[in-house]
Amino acid sequence: MTTKSQGCLWQICQVLLFSAGVMSLDCNLLHRQQNQFNWYSLQLLQTMGGKIPLECLQDTTAFQFPEEVLKPKFPQYAKLAVHEILQQLFSIFSKNLSQTGWKKTNVKRFLNGLNLQTVRLEECLPTAGNISFKKLKKYFQSIEDFLKEKNYSTCAWVIVREEAQNCFRHIDTLTKSMKN
Incomplete structure (x- = not known):
């Protein structure tokens, strides 16, 4: 088997092991599993591209993550916030x-x-309760608006990828609040 095939097979095995670990943990250990997931996601984002190319520096923008989201009053609020962030990231990275x-x-x-x-x-x-994340949704809408304004250019995506890495750093902060 070639080295490239072995590397691909190894990555598939890692995803399967990661998936098995995700599905087997109970909710009391969610913060540990979330830490592993954050590390894995950051690694994938880094492999998707390197540092911001010089020609993209003119396109940088200061997205304002809503700081109040990072100070949850209850562990359940932190879980809901992480869930919302992951859904929004999935939506953004699923198109164009x-x-x-x-x-x-x-x-x-x-x-x-x-x-x-x-x-x-x-x-x-x-199952009960409905928390609104208006400011968080507005933050992600500003990212989507930025991509549209830049016609989903390579530079725009490089900047959004960097911002996604910041989101996972924010998820790390929220993960610490998940412990009961």
Whole structure:
């Protein structure tokens, strides 16, 4: 078997092991599983592209993540916020990626991981209560508006990928609040 095939097989095995771990953990250990997922997602985002190219620096923008989301009053609120962030990221990264030049397999792994984690979180979310994340939705809408304004250019996607990495750093903060 060639080295390329072995590498692909190894990555598939990692995804399967990750998936098995995700599905086997109970909700009391969700914060540990979320830490693993964050690390995996950051690795995938980094492999999708390197640093921001110099020609893209003119396109940078300061997206304002709503800081109040990072100070949840209850562990359940943190879970709901992480769920919302993952859903929004899935929505953004599910469209108009043709100009990115990213490997389709990496994008698929990233989207599969987002979907898997979203489903896993849904198993652990409270059934009662409806928390509105208006500011968080507005934040993600500004990212989508930025992509549209830049016609989903390569530079726009590089910047959004960087912002997605920041989102996973925010998820790390929220994950610490998930512990009971």
